Amino acid sequence: MTKLIIAASSWQSQVADLLPCNNYKKSQLTYSLLRAYGLFEYFDYIIELPKCSKPELLDFHPREYVDVLMHPDFNFVLPYDNDEATWNHLNHVAFDWKNTHTDEQLVEKFEINVCQSRDKLFELFEELSDSTLEPKSNPKKRLASDLLLEEQNVASDRITDLVSAETRQLFNLEGDCPIFSYLPMYLQVTTGATLSLSKFLVPNSKDRTICINWDGGRHHASKKKASGFCYINDIVLLIQRMRKNGFKKITYLDFDLHHGDGVEKAFQFSKSIQTISLHLFETGFFPGTGGLSNKGSRDLIDIPLSHGLTDDYLFELVKQIIIPAIDLHAAEAIVLQCGGDGLSGDKFNEWQLTIKGLTQCIIDVIGKFSDCQIVLLGGGGYNELLVSRFYTYLTWKVVQKYSTLLEENKSIISDDDTELVVEHEYIEMYANEHYKFWIYEIEGSSKHRILKDYNEPGSIERFKRHYGLCNEDG
Numbered sequence: 001m002t003k004l005i006i007a008a009s010s011w012q013s014q015v016a017d018l019l020p021c022n023n024y025k026k027s028q029l030t031y032s033l034l035r036a037y038g039l040f041e042y043f044d045y046i047i048e049l050p051k052c053s054k055p056e057l058l059d060f061h062p063r064e065y066v067d068v069l070m071h072p073d074f075n076f077v078l079p080y081d082n083d084e085a086t087w088n089h090l091n092h093v094a095f096d097w098k099n100t101h102t103d104e105q106l107v108e109k110f111e112i113n114v115c116q117s118r119d120k121l122f123e124l125f126e127e128l129s130d131s132t133l134e135p136k137s138n139p140k141k142r143l144a145s146d147l148l149l150e151e152q153n154v155a156s157d158r159i160t161d162l163v164s165a166e167t168r169q170l171f172n173l174e175g176d177c178p179i180f181s182y183l184p185m186y187l188q189v190t191t192g193a194t195l196s197l198s199k200f201l202v203p204n205s206k207d208r209t210i211c212i213n214w215d216g217g218r219h220h221a222s223k224k225k226a227s228g229f230c231y232i233n234d235i236v237l238l239i240q241r242m243r244k245n246g247f248k249k250i251t252y253l254d255f256d257l258h259h260g261d262g263v264e265k266a267f268q269f270s271k272s273i274q275t276i277s278l279h280l281f282e283t284g285f286f287p288g289t290g291g292l293s294n295k296g297s298r299d300l301i302d303i304p305l306s307h308g309l310t311d312d313y314l315f316e317l318v319k320q321i322i323i324p325a326i327d328l329h330a331a332e333a334i335v336l337q338c339g340g341d342g343l344s345g346d347k348f349n350e351w352q353l354t355i356k357g358l359t360q361c362i363i364d365v366i367g368k369f370s371d372c373q374i375v376l377l378g379g380g381g382y383n384e385l386l387v388s389r390f391y392t393y394l395t396w397k398v399v400q401k402y403s404t405l406l407e408e409n410k411s412i413i414s415d416d417d418t419e420l421v422v423e424h425e426y427i428e429m430y431a432n433e434h435y436k437f438w439i440y441e442i443e444g445s446s447k448h449r450i451l452k453d454y455n456e457p458g459s460i461e462r463f464k465r466h467y468g469l470c471n472e473d474g
Contacts, residue, residue: 256339339379
């Protein structure tokens with residue numbers, strides 16, 4: 001029997017969207033679409049209020065780094081980040097929908113349960129009770145800090161007082177990894193969501209578990225440096241905990257457009273943890289690592305790819321390299337990073353994978369290793385409307401194949417090109433795409449892109465030889 005677990009809630013998605021690159025909407029659009037399609041009904045357990053402690057972050061990251069990230073004065077609206085209207089945009093969309101919709105039963109079904117300010121998010125965060133967590137902040141001290149920020153009214157001076165320029169440079173807390181409002185809360189909630197999955201993952205169990213956190217997958221963060229919108233490496237922390245809980249062999253598989261450098265570096269000398277990353281590898285493309293420079297170890301597999309990657313090519317990579325490599329590692333659990341920035345329609349515009357194609361590859365891996373415990377995490381993806389569709393469809397396919405609560409032959413999301421995004425509180429966000437679920441995959445649509453594929457068929461044989469995955473005749 002397979003059990004399905006997911007970390008998801010309206011509150012969690014709002015906290016996750018504090019991350020600047022989420023544009024205040026990536027996670028909320030995903031959560032609301034999952035709810036609109038009724039997919040949460042088919043999970044055995046839903047983790048709604050995750051939170052981890054500062055000591056848990058220290059299991060991988062050093063104290064001097066974590067102390068800066070978790071500075072209590074960052075759990076406020078910072079002066080240079082005080083545009084509440086921008087942060088609150090989706091709330092206005094939801095309430096406009098509620099106030100103008102004539103179907104009262106539908107409006108009641110999608111009860112809008114969101115916080116109207118970041119302060120309200122933090123109030124709920126502080127109410128979470130757990131004896132292992134940090135003590136609540138002092139309200140008087142909080143008020144004093146607010147007043148101090150208001151009096152100063154100069155953002156750069158405030159941040160410089162708390163963290164020197166040298167320290168920010170040392171830990172790379174600048175550029176794509178700035179200090180933002182409520183950074184400590186964001187880190188504790190999103191990392192806590194990933195770590196909370198570990199208690200459902202049991203080695204040598206007769207029952208299989210598939211766990212999901214679409215707000216996780218921060219694969220670039222290294223031990224003491226932020227990188228690529230990633231501050232804490234929740235993947236490394238999860239794998240470490242799984243090892244402590246008794247898992248002997250784990251495979252980490254990364255489908256993101258970018259190289260999973262942080263996770264690879266953390267386990268590069270481990271024979272127990274296999275890391276596999278397929279990614280764009282071209283001059284000047286971040287993070288610039290992940291070529292065929294290693295000695296062909298099957299425990300550390302990098303698959304450097306070029307512009308224009310297609311579904312068909314990815315299918316062959318999964319069939320000829322990824323599945324055989326995992327099989328040889330004899331993994332007991334597989335952690336998959338399901339970044340969506342390689343999809344056709346993403347703002348990077350580098351690969352042309354389809355939602356159906358990438359989903360099928362992930363489902364194929366899950367299906368092939370039926371004895372493995374599975375963790376699905378999010379990752380990159382910079383077209384929020386596209387990502388919401390991808391994670392919703394991937395979740396549906398997991399539910400369709402593995403949920404014991406789903407009625408037989410029930411169809412929730414059609415593969416037909418005429419499928420429309422279901423009515424829900426954020427439906428108007430999809431108006432410019434004519435509300436079509438598959439608009440990025442419909443040939444001839446304004447959103448469909450055709451890129452030149454620079455990946456040569458012969459490269460697959462080269463990868464196989466490099467990692468010793470050829471059969472006796474090859």
